[in-house]
Amino acid sequence: MQHFASDNYAGICPEALQALIEANVGHAPAYGDDEWTSRVSDRLRELFATDCDVYFAFNGTAANSLALAALCQSYHSVICHEVAHVETDECGGPEFFSNGSKLLTAGGDNGKLTPESVLEVIERRNDIHYPKPKVVTLTQSTEVGTVYRPDEVAAIADMAHRHGLNVHMDGARFSNAVASLGVAPADITWRAGVQVLCFGGTKMGLPVGEAIVFFDRDLSEDFARRCKQAGQLASKMRFLSAPWLGILDNDTWVRHARNANAMARRLADGLAKIPGTALMFPVESNSVFVNLTPAMIEGLRQRGWRFYTFIGAGGARFMCAWDTTEESVDALLADLRALASS
Ligand SMILES: Cc1ncc(COP(=O)(O)O)c(C=O)c1O
8 A cells, every 4th residue: 555644655766776786786985985976976967067066965854954054153043934844844953953053934825935035034133132044945845845936946045145145945855846847957956046955865766865965065165074973974875875876867856756746636636526625735746735624534544544634734745756656546535535425
């Protein structure tokens, strides 16, 4: 049975697994001095069409926390959306790794910051007693499954840069945003003013690991040491990096993300015909948030479905993965229909 609780429930995609197996030959230099890590870094530079610095961490919390720590001092603050993963689901990691930089939350419909909501926080106070805003972080795709268009990213980044702030992107589901928007990766990152991207690998079908991509290379000074100190420098780095080769080939990462997005679309279209359900957000990537009756939630759980009701902005969250099938979506919809009419 496939589940909809998280795209992390899915296994390793075959392309990543094959690349991992192929990297398991003989001895190779440790700590990132291996040929796979340098090949993936070059491939990412090609993908983004720019000379960026690339690092790898074991998970998204560490990637975000360490990247944000690199962009500000402990007396600074980081502006994020009120439902941002860094605020709600990283156990204070960004504050911890930055030695106390405070997260300041801003609003915005559909999980998205706006230049106005960011400006409101920037201008709130500028006295010595307040942590000075130094970073804006955007999540792409957002925690509620919407996506920022290139002009929306650029407008926020312009506002941030005009006020001396750096721009970070939490791209745990960057692939789903690229697949949804049909844009070049550069168009929603450095060309739009993003200086650092945490590029999610796990949710794309890798076994583990995220890439931290510094488009502004001045900001990556000593970042390798930051990773090492935080316990995020893999000794056998080739096994963190090599799986990327499998999914970067032939745009496999975008193909998998397109499947996840299409399955979310199928689920949303099916839900729209079921009484007692109400979609909460536009479905633009691989998640569907929906208000269900308590009886439906209970009924689904009794039938063995796993899904979360505490993430984002409430409601039930159904998350599709690279391997989610039409049959699984249709089975979930059939149970929902049966519960709606019972
Ligand atoms: C928006 C977002 N950012 C980052 C992460 C990465 O978190 P983790 O530390 O679980 O890899 C997640 C995981 O669910 C996420 O949804």
